[in-house]
Amino acid sequence: MAKEQGGGPPRYRQLADVLIGDISRGRLKVGETIPGELELVARFKVSRHTVREALRVLDDLGLIDRQQGVGTVVRARQSSPSYVQSVRTPSELMRYPADSRLIVAGTARVKANRQLARLLDVRTGSDWLKVSALRRLKSNPLPMAWTDVYLLPEYADIVPQIGKRGLMVYQLVEATHGEHVEHIQVRIRAGTVTAELAGPLEAQVGAPSLTVVRHYYGRGGRPFEISISEHPSDRYMYSLDLLRGWQSSDTWTTK
Amino acid sequence: MAKEQGGGPPRYRQLADVLIGDISRGRLKVGETIPGELELVARFKVSRHTVREALRVLDDLGLIDRQQGVGTVVRARQSSPSYVQSVRTPSELMRYPADSRLIVAGTARVKANRQLARLLDVRTGSDWLKVSALRRLKSNPLPMAWTDVYLLPEYADIVPQIGKRGLMVYQLVEATHGEHVEHIQVRIRAGTVTAELAGPLEAQVGAPSLTVVRHYYGRGGRPFEISISEHPSDRYMYSLDLLRGWQSSDTWTTK
DNA sequence: GACCTAGATTTGTCCGGACATTTGTCATTT
DNA sequence: AAATGACAAATGTCCGGACAAATCTAGGTC
Numbered sequence A, B: 001m002a003k004e005q006g007g008g009p010p011r012y013r014q015l016a017d018v019l020i021g022d023i024s025r026g027r028l029k030v031g032e033t034i035p036g037e038l039e040l041v042a043r044f045k046v047s048r049h050t051v052r053e054a055l056r057v058l059d060d061l062g063l064i065d066r067q068q069g070v071g072t073v074v075r076a077r078q079s080s081p082s083y084v085q086s087v088r089t090p091s092e093l094m095r096y097p098a099d100s101r102l103i104v105a106g107t108a109r110v111k112a113n114r115q116l117a118r119l120l121d122v123r124t125g126s127d128w129l130k131v132s133a134l135r136r137l138k139s140n141p142l143p144m145a146w147t148d149v150y151l152l153p154e155y156a157d158i159v160p161q162i163g164k165r166g167l168m169v170y171q172l173v174e175a176t177h178g179e180h181v182e183h184i185q186v187r188i189r190a191g192t193v194t195a196e197l198a199g200p201l202e203a204q205v206g207a208p209s210l211t212v213v214r215h216y217y218g219r220g221g222r223p224f225e226i227s228i229s230e231h232p233s234d235r236y237m238y239s240l241d242l243l244r245g246w247q248s249s250d251t252w253t254t255k
Numbered sequence C: 001g002a003c004c005t006a007g008a009t010t011t012g013t014c015c016g017g018a019c020a021t022t023t024g025t026c027a028t029t030t
Numbered sequence D: 001a002a003a004t005g006a007c008a009a010a011t012g013t014c015c016g017g018a019c020a021a022a023t024c025t026a027g028g029t030c
Helices: A011-024 A037-044 A048-060 A081-093 A114-120 A153-165 A169-177 A200-204 B011-024 B037-044 B048-060 B081-095 B114-120 B153-165 B169-177 B200-204
Strands: A064-067 A071-074 A100-111 A127-137 A145-151 A183-192 A208-217 A223-232 A237-241 A245-249 B064-067 B071-074 B100-111 B127-137 B140-151 B183-189 B209-217 B223-232 B237-241 B245-247
Touching: A011 A037, A011 A048, A037 A048, A048 A064, A127 A153, A145 A153, B011 B037, B011 B048, B037 B048, B048 B064, B127 B153, B140 B153
Parallel strands: none
Antiparallel strands: A064 A071, A100 A127, A127 A145, A145 A223, A183 A208, A183 B237, A208 A223, A237 A245, A237 B183, B064 B071, B100 B127, B127 B140, B140 B223, B183 B209, B209 B223, B237 B245
16 A cells, blocks of 8 residues: 555566566466556556566566567576486586686675676676685686676575585585576677676786676576686687587687 | 658667767767766757667667766777677667578688688598678678588588578578487687688687687587687677577577 | 765656557458 | 458557655865
8 A cells, every 4th residue: 555665676676576476486377478568557556667667677587578569478488308407417517627726715795786687687686695716727827717606695505615516506505405406598708808797807807708607597497596707818718518518628729 | 740750760769879879989988977868858859768768778788887876977898989880789689680681701612721620620621611601780781790601512502591591501401401410519719809710700800709619410420510600799698598509699580 | 184964966766648650350342 | 262451459659747866066064
């Protein structure tokens, strides 16, 4: 009743959360046309502008497809069970040469600002636990990769184990919390490292690099871990087998 | 009415184009605060809503940073003016997928020399059919991606279809020869484009880019197609869903 | 100087309304 | 049966206005 707006999230975001919840709980099924804007206006007692703002959030998240004259439908994002097995093992292949060392530089609780939210494809203002680490070879003082892992705060207890057992945090989560990873998404960006990411990654501003953003989705499509890796220089080449997973190698040297 | 709107792009996009042009031409410098929304309202005689819609486009493109209470500043980037234009293409592709065109620049029979053999991971001296293509927008003469496809010479008959049906050549091979792709390997390279590859790719020497080398293996592990794609711009992002495969400029148009 | 407060500035949120454009549907016509 | 056209439905664009929240600045206070 009444406004009840004081301090809470904006209404378009509340509405977006409701719709996202409906999708994740299966009340709005994939391929199904969701209620039209005007119906949402009537149902939630907000202006059409607010409805469209909420739908834009879902659109930015890739949850819906909108088409003029047709409507808005829930986008397909389901996982095929047959691949799930092969996704698990492959991540273990993403290991570096045996003489590499992982150094956890620090952890911090962060809220996703706009830039981070866009890069990570999460909602602005959401809380994350950030674990910064770098990997380097014993023989070479120059780090070969920086990684920031963004983890749901509720899994904070596994952080101490990261240094010992590696950065495949989702495996630790599975082992200690029984969570199950359904689906991994990888985004790759070329070019120079920007100052988008605060923290140790700043060291690489201006240097050409490969940025890999990995999303780990738990049951119901809920993202619970995101990792960003920066690989400096163009000396490294990533190898990805679509059926077997990641592998990186330092054998590639240009010039 | 003197609207002069008939058929042209919407006004918020016209305004966005003006602002993007100002940024690319250096009239709005990096780190500089651009005119406030209300000033743009007065200057361009549009509503604030339209101004904000235009700024949202620039925000989506990563060209600006907006902060409440401060203002809107041009985001840091290192690039030549022409480079900025190409940055727009990916997002425009998502907005207007039909606007993209694939142009086959030429074909040639080649023997793999030492550099090429190393890059493609094939035997030196082996014979390949090389198909060079580039993708660009109708509205923008600057290409947004170059691709070289190396194909086994025995599949030469499918080349004429590439322009019409896209660069997923292995799909054509499957359709016309009954070959089956067992496994795709992708190698990703960061950094600046080198002159290792002869041909149209040379145009991008020195510019940061994302290089993707894809291997398609047929039955029995025999590689029958290899494609090299160069994607300029450091804001381009590849999205890979390990359960569903690639989503890139090559597949956006096929939807 | 250090600290605080009031005001101005700027973007963020939200409302109400109007018309345009695209698309699907269905009755009508050929 | 196929093509046409009118209509409805849905999203897209655009306008005007108002207040909220965050930030910076200037001035005053200690």
